[in-house]
Amino acid sequence: MINRVILVGRLTRDPELRYTQSGVAVARFTLAVDRNFVNQQGEREADFINIVTWRALAERCATYLKKGSLAGVDGRLRTGKYENQEGRTVYTTEVVADDVRFLEPKSRSESMASGFGGGSAPGIGGGSYGRGKPADDPFADDGQPIDISDDDLPF
Structure with missing residues (x-):
């Protein structure tokens, strides 16, 4: 049998980290995943999918992911049922994540405070791509074409 789910979306709220009575970390968050089509009003709709992570992955998600973060989730679908207070x-339905990838660098303000390429979280690309660019980046987009001669190309 196959039970595999791969999702890419943005967190709708900060992850909620808790610990079981035996001390195992569990984090829960909701991922908003855009649909591949627009509705009749021309708007793109999204599905809001509950994600559960365990142990060290749960602690990393709670530390490095925040509301609005872009994340990739690889896991399995789990369904369940319970009886509420009204009977x-x-x-x-939720996704139990085996792996969560942080798909964008830290926010610009965090990157500026810590310096580019320094203090990067696991799974988050440190360095100078994404929202911020250091001043010494020779490939920074300044709106001008880059002058490259055929002699500079390796092929």
Whole structure:
């Protein structure tokens, strides 16, 4: 049997980190994943998918992900049900994440404070791409074409 889910989306809120009675970390967050089509009003809709992470991955997600962060999730679908206080059966669906990839660098303000390429979180590309660019980047987009001769090309 195959039960595999791969998602890319943005967090709708900061991850909520808790610990079980035995001390195992568990983090929960919701990922907004855009649909590949627009509705009749021309707007793109999204699905809001509950994600659960465990142990060290849960602690990393709680530390490095925030509301609005772009993340890739690889995991498995889990369904369940319980009876609420009114006696009604409530069905649940969530993704239990085996791997979470942080798909964008730290925000510009965090990058400026820590210096480019320094203090980068695991899974987050440190360095100078994304939102901020250091002043000494020779390939920074200044709106002008880059002058490259055929002699400079390796092929």
